[in-house]
Amino acid sequence: MSLDLKDNTLLKTHALIDGQWVKSSDQTTFEVLNPSDGKIIANVYSSGTLETSNAINSAELALKSWRKLTAKQRSSLLMKWYDLIAENIEDLTQILTAEQGKPLAEARGEIKYGANYIKWFAEEAKRIYGDTIPHTLPGTRILVTKQPIGVVACITPWNFPNAMLARKIAPALAAGNTVVCKPANETPLSALALGELAHRAGIPAGVINIVCGKTTEIGEELTSNPIVRKLTFTGSTAVGKKLTADSARTMKRTSMELGGNAPFIIFNDADVNDAIAGLMISKFRNAGQTCVCANRIFVQSGIYDQFVKAVKIAISKLKVGDGTEAGTQIGPLINERASKNVRALILDAHKKGADVLTAEESPTGNFIAPTLLLNTSDDMRVFKEEIFGPVAPIIKFETEEEVIRAANNTPVGLAAYFYARDIGLIWRVSEALDFGMVGVNTGTISDEMIPFGGMKESGQGREGSRYGLDDYLEMKSLTIGGIDK
Ligand SMILES: NC(=O)C1=CN([C@@H]2O[C@H](COP(=O)(O)OP(=O)(O)OC[C@H]3O[C@@H](n4cnc5c(N)ncnc54)[C@H](OP(=O)(O)O)[C@@H]3O)[C@@H](O)[C@H]2O)C=CC1
Numbered sequence: 001m002s003l004d005l006k007d008n009t010l011l012k013t014h015a016l017i018d019g020q021w022v023k024s025s026d027q028t029t030f031e032v033l034n035p036s037d038g039k040i041i042a043n044v045y046s047s048g049t050l051e052t053s054n055a056i057n058s059a060e061l062a063l064k065s066w067r068k069l070t071a072k073q074r075s076s077l078l079m080k081w082y083d084l085i086a087e088n089i090e091d092l093t094q095i096l097t098a099e100q101g102k103p104l105a106e107a108r109g110e111i112k113y114g115a116n117y118i119k120w121f122a123e124e125a126k127r128i129y130g131d132t133i134p135h136t137l138p139g140t141r142i143l144v145t146k147q148p149i150g151v152v153a154c155i156t157p158w159n160f161p162n163a164m165l166a167r168k169i170a171p172a173l174a175a176g177n178t179v180v181c182k183p184a185n186e187t188p189l190s191a192l193a194l195g196e197l198a199h200r201a202g203i204p205a206g207v208i209n210i211v212c213g214k215t216t217e218i219g220e221e222l223t224s225n226p227i228v229r230k231l232t233f234t235g236s237t238a239v240g241k242k243l244t245a246d247s248a249r250t251m252k253r254t255s256m257e258l259g260g261n262a263p264f265i266i267f268n269d270a271d272v273n274d275a276i277a278g279l280m281i282s283k284f285r286n287a288g289q290t291c292v293c294a295n296r297i298f299v300q301s302g303i304y305d306q307f308v309k310a311v312k313i314a315i316s317k318l319k320v321g322d323g324t325e326a327g328t329q330i331g332p333l334i335n336e337r338a339s340k341n342v343r344a345l346i347l348d349a350h351k352k353g354a355d356v357l358t359a360e361e362s363p364t365g366n367f368i369a370p371t372l373l374l375n376t377s378d379d380m381r382v383f384k385e386e387i388f389g390p391v392a393p394i395i396k397f398e399t400e401e402e403v404i405r406a407a408n409n410t411p412v413g414l415a416a417y418f419y420a421r422d423i424g425l426i427w428r429v430s431e432a433l434d435f436g437m438v439g440v441n442t443g444t445i446s447d448e449m450i451p452f453g454g455m456k457e458s459g460q461g462r463e464g465s466r467y468g469l470d471d472y473l474e475m476k477s478l479t480i481g482g483i484d485k
């Protein structure tokens with residue numbers, strides 16, 4: 001192992017099942033690589049059907065007592081977990097950067113971001129209210145109560161290996177559910193370290209189980225096993241559709257946070273400096289590998305030249321490098337497949353007539369230099385697909401109607417951004433955009449208090465915020481008769 005942590009026992013390589021760190025029954029392992037240099041960080045035991053089934057059984061057993069705890073007891077255990085994450089943030093940061101590649105400052109930011117969901121839902125656990133409804137039949141009373149759904153499967157991606165899991169486990173546990181988690185095979189170590197800290201916080205055995213390895217077997221067991229009553233997933237739209245269809249066989253509830261294709265629109269009356277600052281955050285965070293990244297940048301003709309000039313300067317200042325090097329702003333992409341795909345997208349745009357401007361010679365390996373694409377058109381792949389890399393295609397537009405039509409012309413609808421000052425324009429555009437999250441004069445649209453989720457093929461359900469608990473609760477009506485004599 002190439003990581004030197006203050007607490008090396010945070011580096012776990014076994015599955016977490018029923019509070020025990022277990023090997024896979026067939027003893028097989030898979031490699032976790034550092035995307036920056038391709039070196040092996042760890043070999044992790046590869047779980048399959050049997051381990052997943054054991055994990056589900058353990059979650060079912062633990063559910064019996066976990067759901068009976070008072071909200072305050074669950075809240076206080078979640079807060080202990082939050083505190084331990086804060087205490088171990090430097091080790092968690094090292095693990096995250098090693099397996100994911102993002103710069104240390106971003107990794108640290110992600111861990112705080114994820115921990116904030118835990119704190120938020122520890123607080124919200126105490127606010128799971130019911131309701132009363134006026135009765136229609138004499139002598140009756142009607143109540144609405146909320147209760148946990150049961151065993152929840154959480155499948156998470158590699159782009160935010162800490163925060164995406166925290167954002168799912170925290171509301172699930174706050175509501176009284178237990179979980180079986182399947183983190184991405186590229187980045188299991190952050191998830192396993194979170195599991196270890198949850199164990200140290202006193203969250204009982206079986207409440208959080210973590211398996212990774214044989215993806216298809218794990219996915220099949222999680223979606224077919226009737227004990228699992230809900231599946232929550234963040235990842236690609238293609239896999240989300242498959243998991244939704246597979247979950248329908250046992251009518252599981254699902255929450256799907258899937259891909260985006262965010263428009264980033266700058267109107268003539270926008271503050272260009274603010275817009276550039278917002279674009280840098282939205283486009284280049286995590287080397288462009290977020291589902292809410294600006295994907296298509298629309299600039300109105302009146303400020304087009306000014307904007308392009310300024311964005312070229314901003315991009316030329318970005319530093320690409322290993323995430324552990326001081327000053328790095330753009331780390332590597334997650335793997336060779338991802339970097340090949342982004343290079344192919346750039347080539348496709350170039351062949352179709354785009355001017356390709358990079359700040360420096362494109363580096364090798366999984367590194368991609370921040371790239372501007374000018375003279376683009378909507379037949380290019382970069383307009384239709386999630387780029388998931390530090391590539392910014394810019395297109396000029398003339399009218400509000402034209403840009404709204406173009407922005408909405410995608411089957412997905414996760415995030416959108418626009419910069420404008422006219423209040424009428426702001427309202428009209430906010431209402432017209434078919435996206436679940438809209439940033440107006442800002443490139444930052446997510447924190448634990450804002451509902452996160454999309455429309456159309458970007459999925460269903462919302463994470464975080466006061467709405468995020470409902471996705472983990474069943475509503476039950478109680479109609480009570482024989483009350484009035
Ligand atoms: N919305 C978002 O935040 C994300 C969007 N994406 C988009 O998807 C593209 C491809 O990325 P990719 O990593 O392949 O994304 P995937 O959707 O394949 O992976 C996300 C998670 O789903 C798991 N998974 C994949 N197939 C199954 C299955 N049959 N059953 C159960 N779990 C499964 C993966 O496991 P394993 O790692 O073992 O394959 C991983 O944990 C990206 O370029 C990007 O466009 C990707 C990640 C996040």
Ligand SMILES: O=C(O)CCCC(=O)O
Binds near residue numbers: 291446
């Ligand atoms: O890419 C994602 O799936 C999540 C984006 C990070 C965030 O803003 O929550």
